[in-house]
Amino acid sequence: MIIPRLREAGSAALRNCRQSKTGHLVSLAVIALAFLTVGLFLSLANNFRARAAELGRNAAIVFYLRADLPPVEREAIARQIRAAPLVAGAEIFEAEDARNRFLNDFPGLADVVVSLGRNPFPVSIEAALKNAAAPAEAVQALIARIRENPGVEDAVFNRKAADRIRALGRLAEALGFGFGGLLVAASIVVISGVIKLNVLARRDEIEILRLVGASNSYLRGPYLLEGLLLGIAGGAAALALTALAERLFSSFVGDALGPLGEIIAFGSLTALQSLGLVAAGGLAGIAGSASALARFTRI
């Protein structure tokens, strides 16, 4: 009995969609826009998270040394670093090595480096940590101890960068849910309006169905299903548009951003996120329908 009723409600819902195409297209566009916003921010956050994880995995402390420091002293500092229990290993990078590595990582900036006429990169010691998630206090204590050497000019712990990028990811997510949430609320209002118009246009038909003994659930079914279909279609459209935006961005904008393109990019949505986006579209559709029907208490 449930399947024939669902089939019947489904065909009634599709008939409704066919009969008021403009209203349904507007609803679809608003839902798609709302969930596209959520999708894009989620995708941005995914990339931030991936970059942060990558940086976190390679957590290292870089100690910059004075250019005139004799090799013997450099080696002594490296030994002191290697002796620390937190450290897995430490390697000395000559100025030339650092320059070559930069040119390799950022070929687009080669002209800038060459135009300087001298090598701007200092000698450094890179200390890899045994545990990327080592307590910050212990890491800071090690940095402070090594910096007591007069030959050490500066120290940079790149986990801070990872933490900052991770925070950016959280911000992007929050913005996505914030803006997206507002747009989703707007789409619920639009769906509600479209369903309300449909209900009004079928007032006579609903009245007749009531007179022949239709229950409230029988009368509401097609309209709820209509909202659900509309929401799912909107969510699916948003998903497709998000994937398209990811591709277009990497093809047309990503390169123009240079090194920043690595960070400001869209990471593909996970299967769970994609499913969630479509499901949330469906829920928004049902919410819109339910709010429209709630005002018509007699059906």
Add this chain to the structure above:
Amino acid sequence: MIELVHVWKQYQPPAWALADVSLVVQRGELGFITGPSGSGKSTLLKILYREVLPTHGRIRINDVDIIRIPDSKIYSLRRSMGVVFQNFRLLPRRRVFENVAVALRVLGTPARDLKRKVFIALRMVHLHHRIWDFPAELSYGEQQRVAIARAVVNNPSILLADEPTGNLDPDLAAEIMGLFREIHRQGTTVLVCTHDRDLVRRFGGRVFTLQEGKLRGGGAG
């Protein structure tokens, strides 16, 4: 059985649409409610199918106090009765078959039973050959017969008709009344509202006369 006890209905004070109406229609009985326009006939029928609630009084249908039925459960009352209206109230964009089938669809009748029952109902009103037509393609008399088929397709114990011949010429009216008599002979309680006293006289049955909301004849018992 339909039983009304001291039923009053007021839409706008000070006038009363129904004033202290008490009547009983026995199971399987054919009854007519007559009276001039505005005498309260339609209100009485609307109260019976719970379109409106009475201001005072008690109404029992098949031993159920219908006033106590919550709004969300009114459908259960309506499934036990068929209702026919003066203006037919058909679905203009659905074919004859769908117009009749709708009363079975709301009950969740399986497709095979549904087709058989719709065909039987339409054959009873002699419209089985117009099954795929739209209401607009039928005459008024035929449209009313479709409405009657819809009202009886799920074998209700009670059939209510509100001025079912109001839009029809005398011959068609007689034909429709003949159908009601036929339905009554099959054991259905039939209650017809009409202002046409001649028609009532020709078809017999119990007559309740309303005048300015008051029952003037044929009341309780």
